[in-house]
Amino acid sequence: MHYKRLATAGVAALACAIGTGAACAQSSTSVTLYGLVDTGIEFLNHAGANGSGSVYRMSPGNVTGSRWGLRGKEDLGGGLSAVFVLESGFNSDTGTSGQGGRLFGRQGYVGLQNPWGLISLGRQINTLYDLFVPLDPVRYTSYGLLAQDAQFANRADNAIKYTGNFGNLTITGMYSAGYDATVVNGSEVPGNPRIGQEIGAGTSYTVGKLGMVLAYDQRRGTSAASSEMIERRYATGLLWTDGPFTATAGYRFLQGTIATPSLRAHLYWIGGSYNFTPAFVVRAGVYRTDRRDSPNDAMSYAMAMAYTLSKRTDLYLNASFMDNKGASTLGVVNGGTVAPGVNQTGVVAGIRHIF
Secondary structure, three states, rough: OOOEEHHHHHHHHHHHOOOOHHHHOOOOOEEEEEEEEEEEEEEEEOOOOOOOOOOOEEEEEEOOEEEEEEEEEEEEEEEEEEEEEEEEEEEEOOEEEHHHHHOOOEEEEEEEEEEOOEEEEEEOHHHHHHHHHOOOOOOOOOOOOHOOHHHHHHHHHEEEEEEEOOOEEEEEEEEEEOOOOOOOOOOOOOOEEEEEEEEEEEEEEEEEEEEEEEEEEEEOOOOOOOOOOEEEEEEEEEEEEEOOOEEEEEEEEEOOOOOOOEEEEEEEEEEEEEEEEEEEEEEEEEHHHHHHOOOOOOEEEEEEEEEOOOEEEEEEEEEEEEEOOOOEEEOOOOOEEOOOOOOOOEEEEEEEEEE
């Protein structure tokens, strides 16, 4: 992503005005403005409440969510830096804020960083998000892994997080005292620290052309009544890269949900990508959800093509088919649903610009 410097000298001068001269002489501060806009035209069939009817619509965030943000860093000396990120998601088709209307709904944190890692406090992406973007064959487009399990790209309010990068090894862990503060009494409730609690941890390791990921995520309900209801995810995956070709495979076991604690579900996926030219890439993946002791399974097939016009602008074409069995209600779009047992096809073409 391309970043632009924003009045670095002015920020430093302001810091000096409110701080000490010695501190200003030793510190180096930078603030950058960044963002992207992603908008397309989408076709979905079986989009009505009863499974009938098709829709043509303008659709935002088909490859990556539209956003703008501020990112800052101050050198504190001795290898230690203070950092912050304020990132706002928005729907480019309507101009409304994303993530439930939050101002900085994608991320909003501050922390300290040194060669041993980053410790950050605030609203942050979960550890599954950190680790599994490269493991999704279509790289977290709206038609890929997230259509099967949106938790792979969720965020948590009130979170403390550690991320350490040590050569080929990455280690990350997160604790949230309430992952959804928009719910009344859904987090940081006196006398009941388990309400809305989330814990995540994971690691990735690369050996030559092979990358490996292992992760765990646990969430509790956002009310006193559901705080003992726990959903647990155990996930792993492999990534093979050889020149213009990549292959990925992954597995997730879901042990219960807040609404259905007895649920057990396996999710498998496999796919890959090929760069035909430096400007043109094709990605494809197959995903299957298998619910234990239930006929409500689902399989989806996704493809994503992108053509780069410049370092900051690309065109894309994505397509997916969701095959629902039994009473499964998964739609092709991340977070979308259809009538029980109804299949769905989606196609979207659009443009993305990074600034």
